[in-house]
Amino acid sequence: MxxxxxxxxxxxxxxxxxxxxxxxxxSVPDLATAVETMLLKLGRPPAGIENVRMWIGNGAPLLVRRALAGNMQASDVDDAEAEKALEIFMDAYDGGHDQxxxxxxxxxxxxxxxxxxxxxxxxxxxxxxxxxxxxxxxxxxxxxxxxxxxxxxxxxxxxxxxxxxxxxxxxxxxxxxxxxxxxxxxxxxxxxxxxxxxxxxxxxxxxxxxxxxxxxxxxxxxxxxxxxxxxxxxxxxxxxxxxxxxxxxxxxxxxxxxxxxxxxxxxxxxxx
Missing domain, CATH: 3.40.50.1000 (HAD superfamily/HAD-like)
Structure with missing residues (x-):
């Protein structure tokens, strides 16, 4: 059986x-690459693949907010900045999934x-x-x-x-x-x-x-x-x-x- x-x-x-x-x-490697591309374009420090692994699972908007805040709570993130970052992330992730x-x-x-x-x-x-x-x-x-x-x-x-x-x-x-x-x-x-x-x-x-x-x-x-x-x-x-x-x-x-x-x-x- x-x-x-x-x-x-x-x-x-x-x-x-x-x-x-x-x-x-x-999909973590490609998601992490897209997150790092987003942070780099915004002049932010890299997040690291292990942090991205922790943050995913609740959809792209919350992943982006967590990456901007550097924590699970995604606290104190400006809405306008989050919207701009999400657009950058989506474009970066759309670029390929080789990993x-x-x-x-x-x-x-x-x-x-x-x-x-x-x-x-x-x-x-x-x-x-x-x-x-x-x-x-x-x-x-x-x-x-x-x-x-x-x-x-x-x-x-x-x-x-x-x-x-x-x-x-x-x-x-x-x-x-x-x-x-x-x-x-x-x-x-x-x-x-x-x-x-x-x-x-x-x-x-x-x-x-x-x-x-x-x-x-x-x-x-x-x-x-x-x-x-x-x-x-x-x-x-x-x-x-x-x-x-x-x-x-x-x-x-x-x-x-x-x-x-x-x-x-x-x-x-x-x-x-």
Whole structure:
């Protein structure tokens, strides 16, 4: 029995939602390069890659504010300066992602889920404009039917709005879904949506062990879910096999689409 089935009472999930940075890809080197370029242009001292690793996870605007302040609290940052710095950072990060890598076990796990007919979505706090091109650059884009960026919706994780939205689009319930991430924001969003959460130990949880956030499972490699290596899971009789389904083209959830469905989502969210 796979780890996916052990988490959902012997059944494969119908939908698996993934975080991006720190879960599927290690993007810190390129993010740090963009931050250093921004600080240099503003006449500020460099931040260092380890500080950037601590600061990411809450979206680009807060990352930029933390870099300007030199701390997690992002205190005493002028709004006009932050806006100018964000523009510089976005342009710098748009320049390339040569140092970004896919974590071991990710491609194998996504291929396995695709073969089982499990739908997949990506929900990230990274700005929308970077997400689809980066996925294609990493050769991961073909796996995801739904993609939600950090500025796609009015809310971002840890708010569960994006999870509710994707589940609505997929026509599944929280009990049929799973979220895979690496940070406190991911765990909180999954819990608020009533979705089981698996956390990767190698991610960017602001320097804190992800186990402290009490996800349903902590693993070191996504392939552990394929191999059924979750020792604490009970032995459960497998349900019927899930066969691959015909897939539509990838749906990149844009702000325009979000505005069309926000009223329906709100009604569904509060009934769930």
């Amino acid at each position: 796979s780890g996916f089935e052990q988490l959902l009472q012997g059944q494969l999930p119908k939908l698996v939602m993934f975080d991006l940075d720190g879960t599927l890809i290690d 970004t890598t896919v974590y071991p076990g990710v491609r194998e796990s996504l291929k396995w889920l695709q073969k089982q007919g499990v739908e997949m979505a990506l929900i990230t706090n990274k700005p929308e404009r970077f997400v689809a091109p980066l996925l294609d650059e990493m050769k991961l884009g073909r796996f995801f039917r739904w993609i939600v960026g950090g500025d796609t919706m009015p809310q971002k994780k840890p708010d569960p709005a994006a999870l509710f939205f994707v589940m609505k689009m997929a026509g599944v319930t929280p009990a049929q879904s799973l979220f895979v991430g690496d940070s406190r924001n991911d765990v909180l969003a999954a819990k608020a949506a009533g979705v089981r959460c698996v956390a990767l130990s190698y991610g960017y949880n602001h320097g804190r062990p992800i186990a402290e956030e009490s996800p349903d499972a902590v693993i070191d490699n996504l392939q552990e879910l394929i191999a059924g290596c979750l020792d604490s899971a009970p032995e459960i009789t497998l349900g019927a096999s899930v066969h691959p389904s015909q897939r539509d083209s990838i749906v990149v959830v844009t702000r325009k689409l979000w505005m069309k469905v926000i009223k329906a989502l709100a009604r569904w969210r509060w009934r769930a």
